Amino acid sequence: MISTPDPWWPTALLAAVLFSDAILSVRPPMFIQQCLDGVHFPRDWWWVLVVVKLLAAAGLVAGLRYTGVGVTTNVAVIAYFVCAACAHYRARYLKQEFWLNCLGMLVLSTAVLFLSHTSAL
Template identity: 70%
Template sequence: MIDTPHHWWLTALLALVLFGDAVMSFRPPVFIQRCLDGVRLPRDWWWALIAVKLLAAAGLVVGLRFPGVAFATNIAVIGYFLCAAYAHLRARFLKQEFWLNCLGMLAFSVAVLVVGYVV
């Protein structure tokens, strides 16, 4: 069975970043608005991204105590950012927001999984 992460602080940092992203999304700054508008996500659905990020942050924190939860949540976060990358590619919105926000968070999420459970 997958245990808790070897480097708990990386999982906690990912949870903090996702929580901060969710909080910023309540009144999204321009770079988040450009990103969501660029992939043509209707503004009526922006709340769903906040909920997903808050639940992911909670799952990562809970997973620091309960085996397997952080691992499963980390996989889900990677899936979320893969879907975001696909949305960017499909909308042909490959500006700075794609490279920094989307792919940056995808790379960070993958790094947390690899370093947290493999190394």
């Protein structure tokens, strides 16, 4: 049965990381700019990533209280980073940003799913 996360803190940690990433992406530092340019993501669409990350953080926080919201958002975050990894691979942009940021976030979000939602799986 899908419930709220137990333990709750990994989900809260992932929400905080995504929120921080969204705030950082408002005026992206050079390493984020190089990453987005490296995968040929259009600059006119960079704002969408901020919105997606903010919504993901909000969904994870809401999921601490409302049944099913957290696990659904967590799966969506994993899908987001799988798509990001595919974009990196297709663009052949496999530099440090790919290994640390993209795959690191994929590992973190997957670990949170298994730590906090194993009873839902």
